[in-house]
Amino acid sequence: MTHHIPLPDTRVAVLGALDLERTPAGVRPRRLPAWTRPRLHHGLLDLVVAQAAGVRLRLRTAARSLALGVHVTVPEMDGSPLPASFDLAVNGTVLSRVQATAGDVLSFGADLADVRLSPGHPETVRFDDLPGGEKDVEIWLPHGATVELRTLDSDAPLLAPTPPPGLAWTHYGSSISHGLEAPAPTLTWPAIAALTTGAALTNLGFGGNAMLDPEVARAIRDTPADLISLKVGINIVGDAAMRERTFVPAVHGFLDTIREGHPDTPVVLVSPTSFADLETTPGPVGLDEETGRKRALGSAGAGALTLTGVRTLLAKVVDIRADPALHYLDGRELLGPDEARALPDGLHPDPAAHLRMGARAVRLILGPHL
Missing domain, CATH: 3.40.50.1110 (SGNH hydrolase)
Incomplete structure (x- = not known):
């Protein structure tokens, strides 16, 4: 049985973000609180605040398969889009890495005000063959990308997430x-x-x-x-x-x-x-x-x-x-x-x-x- 969860949801903790910007299709993590956004005078600062460095989803489940519905936006660097990797860790150990490939791409001219968007589309990032039994799962979002979180599908129920064990x-x-x-x-x-x-x-x-x-x-x-x-x-x-x-x-x-x-x-x-x-x-x-x-x-x-x-x-x-x-x-x-x-x-x-x-x-x- 597939459990389909629109995001955000209380069973999926979003760690490392100080704001979750609502979108028509889901939520977009940002690394500074919403009240700061009108004050971010420099366009590059607003961009890097929206990039999900250190942001991850934390959940507890016995699921063997997870599918995360996302829409990513990545900037070009040296003429190529930055890689957008989703890393899955179980109990603190990284077990799987999946690349997003379908999202938007931002290109910049010499002046940061000259921004061009090559639109992509949403995609599903799948993680299969997870270990059996209840476990703490973290999905780390691409550190160089803006990520719209849309849905999470699992083949077992999600339980209340546990807090991280460390400081x-x-x-x-x-x-x-x-x-x-x-x-x-x-x-x-x-x-x-x-x-x-x-x-x-x-x-x-x-x-x-x-x-x-x-x-x-x-x-x-x-x-x-x-x-x-x-x-x-x-x-x-x-x-x-x-x-x-x-x-x-x-x-x-x-x-x-x-x-x-x-x-x-x-x-x-x-x-x-x-x-x-x-x-x-x-x-x-x-x-x-x-x-x-x-x-x-x-x-x-x-x-x-x-x-x-x-x-x-x-x-x-x-x-x-x-x-x-x-x-x-x-x-x-x-x-x-x-x-x-x-x-x-x-x-x-x-x-x-x-x-x-x-x-x-x-x-x-x-x-x-x-």
Whole structure:
């Protein structure tokens, strides 16, 4: 007997999303609350908020087959649509991976305002031959796609979902945390760390947009968490978005807002991973067309930020605040200067580097708080 469930449904928990946008056919997860949407001034931020990095469905069932009805939208990258993989895990172990192939494709001109949509159509993502007996199932959504969830069919009833076994972990960061270079949603470094420890991840890694936006700080403030990590600096230096004069108060303000809702929650402030071009040269960053690698263009004037300078400033912020639950982590411990070959464009980690970063995050970020 097939059990057909229109989504959303209370028997299917949606984890890692802070908003479920209603659509005529279902629901679309978003990674910031609905109230923030009118304030997302930059179009790229709105796009990456809608991408489902770290978002997954959690359910309990004895089903041997599941079929998820979806409509995905993926952007083009380097002339090809990003892969849209759905990963199924049972009791924390990834057992199956299915690619969506029929959805919409977004193409962008040099100006992000020039967006072209090649329409696709809904499809069904099937998972068969699941283990027998009652089990906790998580279906991780494509981390680079916007996903409209429509229906779920199963060959056994769904029971009330159980909560994840580990701590509630909210992580904030840039494209390095969003993880578009990883080939599947469970292969980004935050997902690897979460699956290893059983943590309930909320991944607020926003490609190109870790800019200390106050709306994000308020969202983190209002989201239950046992552990919060904040990976700060690379986008701000890479876009030359701030000077030292504005960066330090912005970090303090971001932390102040989070502390309003989490006065005692452990917070790990993580400085940037290695990027040779920005270590001692300020941004902004441009793309070298000949090499395909990113390089620092340098900005003149007092207070221009480099990665070396940002690490010093973040460590000083932690020292000045004298907050026993606030900890500093040098991002080079996650991915160091001796691993430059793992950065195809000079900045973003390749899939193997995501695996190493995930293992290191277990030890350096989650491990001390388990």
